[in-house]
Amino acid sequence: MKIVAKPIEVLAVFSATGEIRPYRFRISSDPHMQTIRVDRIVHVEEKKVAGISAIHFDCRSQMDEQEIMYQLRYQTEDQRWILFKI
Structure with a gap:
């Protein structure tokens, strides 16, 4: 996977216990x-990184028609989503 660290818009679901998905x-x-x-x-x-x-x-x-793997990060302090790796 390649690091892209790009801000993204996310639609997320929260459980009754507060877990985010x-x-x-x-x-x-473009x-x-x-x-x-x-x-x-x-x-x-x-995790806490830097x-x-x-x-x-x-x-x-x-x-x-292709499976992709990627990593999303939700920064809890400023409530931002990042597409970190793809």
């Missing part, structure tokens, strides 16, 4: 926006 996200790629549905969350881990607390989601999705 990304459902789909949009990423801008010249249009692309929406990707999160098909499977493989691993979730809370002083920034974040929840790391290792995910898989089908895109153009």
